[in-house]
Amino acid sequence: MESTNPYSVVVVDNDSCDDTVSFIKENYPDIALLQHNKNLGFGQANNIGMSYALKQGADYVFLLNQDAYLEKDTIEKLVEVHKKIDNFGILSPIHLNGTGTRLDRNFSNYVNYTGNRDFFSDYVLNKSIKPIYTVPFVNAAGWLIPRECLETVGGFEPIFFHYGEDDNYCQRVNYHGFKIGIVPDAKLLHDRENRDGQEISYGGSKYFQAMERQLKLKYADINKPWDPEFDDLIRQRRNAWIKTTIKLDFKRASFFRNEYLILQRIKSEILLSRETNILPDLNYLKFKEK
Numbered sequence: 001m002e003s004t005n006p007y008s009v010v011v012v013d014n015d016s017c018d019d020t021v022s023f024i025k026e027n028y029p030d031i032a033l034l035q036h037n038k039n040l041g042f043g044q045a046n047n048i049g050m051s052y053a054l055k056q057g058a059d060y061v062f063l064l065n066q067d068a069y070l071e072k073d074t075i076e077k078l079v080e081v082h083k084k085i086d087n088f089g090i091l092s093p094i095h096l097n098g099t100g101t102r103l104d105r106n107f108s109n110y111v112n113y114t115g116n117r118d119f120f121s122d123y124v125l126n127k128s129i130k131p132i133y134t135v136p137f138v139n140a141a142g143w144l145i146p147r148e149c150l151e152t153v154g155g156f157e158p159i160f161f162h163y164g165e166d167d168n169y170c171q172r173v174n175y176h177g178f179k180i181g182i183v184p185d186a187k188l189l190h191d192r193e194n195r196d197g198q199e200i201s202y203g204g205s206k207y208f209q210a211m212e213r214q215l216k217l218k219y220a221d222i223n224k225p226w227d228p229e230f231d232d233l234i235r236q237r238r239n240a241w242i243k244t245t246i247k248l249d250f251k252r253a254s255f256f257r258n259e260y261l262i263l264q265r266i267k268s269e270i271l272l273s274r275e276t277n278i279l280p281d282l283n284y285l286k287f288k289e290k
Contacts, residue, residue: 007062007075010034010052012045042140043156043165044284050145050155051285058147065141068095069189077186078144081131089149089178090170092138098191105193110138111182119182132181136174140166142188152176154283157220159269164213171221172277203255212262220273230270234263 010032013021024033034048046063053061060082062075070093078091095107111119115135122129143166153172156165170180200206219230237260244253276283 008032008053008056008058010049012036012049014039014041014045041158041161041165042163043160044158046140047155047158047284050150054147054150054282054285060147061145061150063140063143063145064188065190067098067191068141069191070142071187071189074142074186074188075144078183081181081183081185082144082146085132085181086146087177087179088132088181089145089153089173089176090138090180091132091144092180092182093142093186093188094182094184095139095141095190096187097193098189099193100187100189104190106139107190110135116182119184129184131185132183134179134181136180137167137170138180138182140169141190149173149176149178150285151282152280153178154277154281155285157273157277158284159216159220159266159273160213164217167217168220171217171223175222175278176280203258208258208262211259212266215263216266216270216273220270220277222274222278226271226274230263230267234260234267237263 009028009030011024011034013033013035015036015038021033021035024031032052034052036045036048040048050061050063060079062078064070074093078093082088082091095104096102097104109115111133113120115137116133118130119133121127153169153176157168157172160168173180200210215230219227237256241253241256241260244250244256
């Protein structure tokens, strides 16, 4: 099967368990397929793909989720806007749901009044639609990133395995003086409307994963100075662990112990992240050729 795609396509396979690899090899032999024998997480897998693209001399990379689909000329439209307004580090199309019948639910929150007070108003009041709307964040289901941004901001922060890495990246993009924008003339379909939400039970493993992610997002934000409150949190959880243990309240003691150990472990990761990401560089995009 011959590809009619005018772009070089890179697929990073995160140790998939289905027939993805064999299907690509059989039907799309011109695609650069980068296979891995373990799941590296969203951010690190994308870093490998972006590193490969940069080494091939790419001026832009476009990140596309496996559950997202582009409308015709989406990438061309994003590139065209960037060439005219070049101070953007991330350009995103409009995210529709999987059937293209409405906005993706989460995406609608990124362009609400807090995100950009003109976006919805311009549509409702039939005003002239701007070529791009600045927002503080848009999720990475479909990002166009210019080479200049990658060479300044780097790749995704490895301390995030899945979820949170795009929030952190947007923080860093803003810190280094780039903007994040939505291009209304370009669209993609994000087929996740019927995805079941994850139920998080208090004190369960997913609860502590979410807690860790939120702590990293808050304290690794290089737009804000280091907050000594983090050390206070460590002391508070340690004291609570000791007190509940003395009272033989082992269930709560176990909870506070888990929080304390998480805080202790991630402090050094966060501090290193802050130290690394304030410097303009190809952070996390440098890897050795095989």
